[in-house]
Amino acid sequence: MSCADWECFCTICGGPLRNVSYFIDDDEGSPRPGLDAYDPSVFLTRPDYPELEWLDDIRALGENLETSAPSTVWLSGPASVGVDGDVRFDVGKDSDPALLDLPGAGYAQAYCLEGRDPWCAPFHVKCHEVLRRFLGLESLDREVLNEMFKSLASRDEFATCLKMDYGDITEHRTRDWFPLRHHEYLVSDPIDIEWLARFYEKFPLRRKGDEELGGVYNTRGDPFSKLPSDILSLLALSIPTMEGVFEARVASPALANVPLSQSFWRARILQDMPWLWDLPISTDEQRLLVDWSRVYRELFWGSQRNRTLGLCNRRRIWTQTCPQLGKQYASITEARNK
Ligand SMILES: [Zn+2]
Incomplete structure (x- = not known):
């Protein structure tokens, strides 16, 4: 049984892991009333909305306990998410060694802490960068990062995120991503502003x-x-x-x-x-x-x-989720250095 039967979200920011431009209400003939679409005027460069492209630039970090590679932790290349909590990515000769002998290579269920599926956590590349900046490090140690994600993981087999307080964004996650007008900041690029x-x-x-x-x-x-x-x-x-x-x-x-x-x-x-x-x-x-x-x-x-x-999204990630992740990262690093 899969861990999730619906969309999974970014480990770090809690947002959608796909471009949500189709939630923009840009049908000028008959705009939909209500709160179920984003305002096109806030995403200024129609029609492609490149401001939202950062959302599907994602990677997955996971582990393969059966691997013969020196490290059980792997980082995928460019990845995408499916509709049932799955993450997909290419596996080739340049992939991490622990990916090469991962069962079902190129496919992993997100946030499965228990059960037969190997652990895997997907995140936006840009959110990883915000976290790195928050921690003030040149680079993040992937084994520490993996242990940090796992330390905050839910044992709920239908988990779609970590078990931490993601703040305001939580109400936008139901079975799928739920867009609310006037909350466009939640899907806005936190790095290139x-x-x-x-x-x-x-x-x-x-x-x-x-x-x-x-x-x-x-x-x-x-x-x-x-x-x-x-x-x-x-x-x-x-x-x-x-x-x-x-x-x-x-x-x-x-x-x-x-x-x-x-x-x-x-x-x-x-x-x-x-x-x-x-x-x-x-x-x-x-x-x-x-x-x-x-x-x-x-x-x-x-x-x-x-x-x-x-800027609102950058501040949100920095003040809401980075402190919770950063605390774990620091304590795991300290324990490893003892
Ligand atoms: Zn994110």
């Missing part, structure tokens, strides 16, 4: 009069008023979230009197949005002329639900 590339090329510049004035609040009775402003600036930078910074500024007039400088905002971008690994190193000229508070706002709000689609 056209808006982000354009934004990086032309940061907004400061205008005269933009500077925040300091020292306008009465600090009598505020114990923080004894601290110099550079220490208060460091204090503001050490508060984990901007929400916390604003709350602290409401509670302390002395803290509110310290202007949030351009260097403060530039530092907060790196601190608060670690998923912006491609943020260019700023030049001296940019440090002086760019409006870093606006850069912060645009990137922060742009990465919120369904605003800048690919």
Whole structure:
């Protein structure tokens, strides 16, 4: 009996492992009302929607316990998924040794932790890259990766993903992928983001009069008023979230009197949005002329639900699933190094 009788999803992001452009409602003659299709206007390059091609660029990582190869773990080449939880890929002379003697070569059931089928987990190539960036490694060790996936696997024979909290995307997975309008970010490319590339090329510049004035609040009775402003600036930078910074500024007039400088905002971008690994190193000229508070706002709000689609998906994967996977990866690596 197969482990799954329906679609399987990406191990890392939980999204569909096939191009879902057919869920785009682009029948201009009689658009379908309701929420069962994506809005064509958000995928701008009709008719092929190359923005969605990343979805079927997938690989599978699995194992072959019967192999005579030195490692039981294998990584497939380009793969595709079927309609009953299966993953298909070519096996040739260049394939991993553990694939060459895998029973039913070129075909594997996904997420079968138990039973007669060998273990296999499919994922998007780009999600693998997000995870690698999250872990800050040059490359991911496939044996550790495999052990990590298995450590989070469900014993449910109908599993279509790992047993971890995938967040908002979970409600879009029923028997098949279930598209919801205004949730287009869930299927958007998390790596190559056209808006982000354009934004990086032309940061907004400061205008005269933009500077925040300091020292306008009465600090009598505020114990923080004894601290110099550079220490208060460091204090503001050490508060984990901007929400916390604003709350602290409401509670302390002395803290509110310290202007949030351009260097403060530039530092907060790196601190608060670690998923912006491609943020260019700023030049001296940019440090002086760019409006870093606006850069912060645009990137922060742009990465919120369904605003800048690919950026939202990158942030979602980075903050929702990468920490759960990363924790396992670190502990497995540590145990192996003992
Ligand atoms: Zn994915």
